[in-house]
Amino acid sequence: MASLAAQAAVNAFRTGNGRTPEQAMEEVHRALRGTRGAAVAIARLESDGRVLFCGVGNITATLLTATSRANLLSHPGITGHQMHRLRTHEYRLPAQGMLVMHSDGLSDRWSPADLTGLLHHPPAVIATALLRQAGTRRDDASAVIAKAAR
Structure with missing residues (x-):
């Protein structure tokens, strides 16, 4: 049922x-009416x-640098x-910052220090490290990392 809701959300977004x-x-x-529903975050990074x-x-959802973490309001x-x-x-x-978004399948008790040395890597590498570091293994987990094109 979660998969059906996720597919409906992705289709509506696209x-x-x-x-x-x-x-x-x-x-x-x-689009999610009639499904089990979902937690959803939508972000748009502007060129400015x-x-x-x-x-x-x-x-x-967090704006992250090597030394700071600022949570976004959901x-x-x-x-x-x-x-x-x-x-x-x-x-x-x-x-030099990035947007980090993840589901509740990851603990939100991680800090920038947990990703030290990885922040200059591609987003997929950072997401993998975060999933490994903060995954609770009791729930499905997803993570999205977005960096500004420089």
């Missing part, structure tokens, strides 16, 4: 017309360093079932 993360989340919400973000549910609720009024939040991607 085929939707939402211009902001908030609008895209509304489309995903409609802005990060536009909208999250619903138990999703961790709204309570379950996409497809119950959501409060959505809002796209705007953040600034730090120089």
Whole structure:
């Protein structure tokens, strides 16, 4: 059932017309009605360093540098079932920073020091290290790492 909800969310995101993360989340919400629902995060990295973000549910989203971690605001609720009024939040991607998003299948008790030496590697390598470091092994897990093109 989780897989069906995930497929519906991905399809709605890919085929939707939402211009902001908030609008895209509304489309995903409609597509997930009748499913078990899901926690969902949508982010858009702009070329000027802005990060536009909208999250619903138990999703961790963080702006990360080698020495700092700043969490992004996710709204309570379950996409497809119950959501409060959505809002796209705007953040600034730090120089040499990255956006890290992951599901609750990873503990959020990790720090930048846990990834020391890996931050200059490609996003897939960082995601793999994070899954290995913080995976709880009691739940499915997903991680997305996004870096600005430099």
